[in-house]
Amino acid sequence: MNMHSLILRTAGHFLLPLLLLFSVFLLLRGHDEPGGGFIGGLVAAAAIVLYLFSMDIQSARKVLRVDPRDVLGVGMVLAVISAIPGVFRGEAFFTAQWWEFTAPLFGEMKLSTVLIFDIGVYLVVIGSVLTIMLNLAEAED
Amino acid sequence: MMMSVALPVVLPLLFGALSVMFWRSHFAQRSLGVLGTGAMLAVSVWLLADTWEHGHVVMEMGSWPAPFGIVLVSDMLAAIMVVLTGIIGFATALYSLSGIGKMSEKFGYYPLLHLLLAGVNGAFLTGDIFNLYVWFEVMLVASFALLILGGERAQMEGAIKYVTLNLLSSMIFLTAIGLTYGLTGTLNMADIADKLATVEDTGLITVIAMLYLVAFGVKAAAFPFFFWLPASYHTPKVAVSALFAGLLTKVGVYALYRVFTLIFNQDVDYTHEILLWVAAATMLTGVLGAAAHYEFRRILSFHIISQIGYMIMGLALFTPLALVGGVFYIMHHIIVKANLFLISGITFVMKGTHELKQMGGIYRTNPMLGVLFLIPALSLAGLPPLSGFFAKFIIIRAGIEAEAYWVVAVALVVGLLTLYSMIKIWAEVFWKAQPEGVETDDVTSGPMIWMWIPVIMLALMTVAIGLYGEPIYQMALMSAEQLLDPSQYIEAVLGESRP
Numbered sequence: 001m002n003m004h005s006l007i008l009r010t011a012g013h014f015l016l017p018l019l020l021l022f023s024v025f026l027l028l029r030g031h032d033e034p035g036g037g038f039i040g041g042l043v044a045a046a047a048i049v050l051y052l053f054s055m056d057i058q059s060a061r062k063v064l065r066v067d068p069r070d071v072l073g074v075g076m077v078l079a080v081i082s083a084i085p086g087v088f089r090g091e092a093f094f095t096a097q098w099w100e101f102t103a104p105l106f107g108e109m110k111l112s113t114v115l116i117f118d119i120g121v122y123l124v125v126i127g128s129v130l131t132i133m134l135n136l137a138e139a140e141d
Numbered sequence: 142m143m144m145s146v147a148l149p150v151v152l153p154l155l156f157g158a159l160s161v162m163f164w165r166s167h168f169a170q171r172s173l174g175v176l177g178t179g180a181m182l183a184v185s186v187w188l189l190a191d192t193w194e195h196g197h198v199v200m201e202m203g204s205w206p207a208p209f210g211i212v213l214v215s216d217m218l219a220a221i222m223v224v225l226t227g228i229i230g231f232a233t234a235l236y237s238l239s240g241i242g243k244m245s246e247k248f249g250y251y252p253l254l255h256l257l258l259a260g261v262n263g264a265f266l267t268g269d270i271f272n273l274y275v276w277f278e279v280m281l282v283a284s285f286a287l288l289i290l291g292g293e294r295a296q297m298e299g300a301i302k303y304v305t306l307n308l309l310s311s312m313i314f315l316t317a318i319g320l321t322y323g324l325t326g327t328l329n330m331a332d333i334a335d336k337l338a339t340v341e342d343t344g345l346i347t348v349i350a351m352l353y354l355v356a357f358g359v360k361a362a363a364f365p366f367f368f369w370l371p372a373s374y375h376t377p378k379v380a381v382s383a384l385f386a387g388l389l390t391k392v393g394v395y396a397l398y399r400v401f402t403l404i405f406n407q408d409v410d411y412t413h414e415i416l417l418w419v420a421a422a423t424m425l426t427g428v429l430g431a432a433a434h435y436e437f438r439r440i441l442s443f444h445i446i447s448q449i450g451y452m453i454m455g456l457a458l459f460t461p462l463a464l465v466g467g468v469f470y471i472m473h474h475i476i477v478k479a480n481l482f483l484i485s486g487i488t489f490v491m492k493g494t495h496e497l498k499q500m501g502g503i504y505r506t507n508p509m510l511g512v513l514f515l516i517p518a519l520s521l522a523g524l525p526p527l528s529g530f531f532a533k534f535i536i537i538r539a540g541i542e543a544e545a546y547w548v549v550a551v552a553l554v555v556g557l558l559t560l561y562s563m564i565k566i567w568a569e570v571f572w573k574a575q576p577e578g579v580e581t582d583d584v585t586s587g588p589m590i591w592m593w594i595p596v597i598m599l600a601l602m603t604v605a606i607g608l609y610g611e612p613i614y615q616m617a618l619m620s621a622e623q624l625l626d627p628s629q630y631i632e633a634v635l636g637e638s639r640p
């Protein structure tokens with residue numbers, strides 16, 4: 001698996017944080033513009049996979065810190081839970097709920113169940129892609 | 142706002158997600174399995190009560206109004222199916238406590254179980270034809286994975302046939318949806334039914350109807366698209382087989398009932414005549430296939446096919462009584478068939494094989510299991526006073542009233558042959574002496590307690606439906622009335638938004 005390429009390894013080191021930041025950017029931008037949880041999750045997973053290619057499985061697992069299956073589970077629970085708040089306001093499941101508030105520095109902000117759902121999707125994509133990739137990489141070794 | 146219609150879909154999704162989250166702990170997954178399916182059974186009974194009271198229960202998901210958003214609709218038929226899903230799901234979860242093994246749990250048996258149940262309930266409750274496709278896919282993805290849990294060679298072989306045929310059917314289904322959308326400009330089933338009434342080109346409607354017939358015919362394992370079923374259902378774990386046998390093909394039957402009562406009721410003479418031929422051929426091929434086999438679960442698989450024929454016959458005759466019979470038959474069949482598969486799991490633990498030739502003597506060592514087998518087996522064959530007798534009786538009577546004598550004759554012959562098959566299993570597995578020279582593993586009955594409880598539960602239900610069938614009959618009657626008067630459904634979904 002380890003390709004011993006200095007260029008790849010250096011690039012992997014520098015690209016990992018950039019790609020992760022970019023994936024969060026895509027996730028948050030996705031509400032009104034192209035982007036969203038799915039594509040953001042794919043970018044984040046690709047970042048880790050690039051790191052896996054340039055290093056090895058152990059260091060990829062280490063940089064991930066948690067088991068991808070946990071990420072998958074938490075993401076699924078978040079996505080399902082985001083359907084529920086609407087019910088407490090007497091509306092149907094999956095009805096989007098919005099909270100507006102003013103935060104210092106940022107000014108007026110809006111939070112919604114849609115964001116929770118998207119974060120859930122983001123985590124599910126990361127979790128499932130990495131579960132598959134890491135298992136394949138381990139099978140190859 | 143009626144929550145009851147969304148909960149049977151949301152709860153399994155939630156419990157599925159939770160059991161992914163706790164994937165490390167076998168105990169947590171098992172508890173979530175039993176709790177989740179139990180909760181699902183409870184809310185499905187709630188939904189049935191709501192539907193019984195109001196006729197139709199509708200919820201517009203995300204508060205997007207019909208026909209633009211996706212609606213969940215429960216009428217009596219859907220509510221009954223959801224309750225049956227709850228019963229079978231709960232029985233399977235209990236059975237899995239001692240019947241599934243740690244290896245399958247490690248590879249995600251419980252999350253897949255919840256996902257499958259969510260897909261099945263979603264398919265029953267959705268009021269949107271494209272959403273129905275999505276739920277079919279959810280269900281299929283989960284069932285593909287469940288089918289190959291364990292990874293034995295026979296399972297892979299069965300799974301390939303299963304996957305290929307079902308993907309083909311999905312493709313045809315999608316084509317039919319595309320044509321429907323092109324014709325009516327809507328995907329909401331009530332709206333489609335409403336708009337089709339004004340479409341001039343009735344020839345094209347019939348073509349689309351036949352595409353749906355093929356697509357759902359494959360899912361329901363109707364003639365001539367049944368061969369994937371006996372090729373795959375005897376390969377997975379017994380709990381998985383029972384779940385599939387009880388629920389999956391019935392989703393196809395349900396979809397046939399839905400579209401051929403709500404949407405395609407213009408040219409009944411043509412479409413339902415074809416359905417009637419399909420029904421007769423399905424009954425015959427299924428039962429004849431069963432007669433030729435000597436593997437426990439293969440025989441049962443072929444009988445699923447022949448029983449699907451009776452259900453389609455109820456739809457094809459298209460009289461109030463026939464639909465009552467069809468719905469009654471579905472209720473009876475799901476419980477009985479799942480139970481027979483569960484029993485095959487117990488005999489497998491006792492004898493270590495599914496081959497009838499190598500089994501025997503169980504009645505001597507375990508008369509209770511013999512009785513527990515005879516209840517669903519004789520009910521399947523239609524002997525009074527069990528549930529199957531009334532189901533067959535209503536359908537055959539409807540056939541005589543509709544003067545479709547040849548199909549009645551087929552149904553009666555198939556009933557007789559079913560009895561032959563059941564007696565064959567009884568004689569080989571329970572009655573004859575254990576053949577010499579065949580090793581049997583004697584397993585202690587300690588952890589098997591969880592296998593017995595669902596079997597007893599389902600057998601009691603079979604007896605109860607037979608002895609005290611009036612409420613079941615009333616429910617079937619109400620669903621038949623609703624099916625024959627689609628304007629109620631359309632009114633309930635589109636109600637205010639219609640001009």
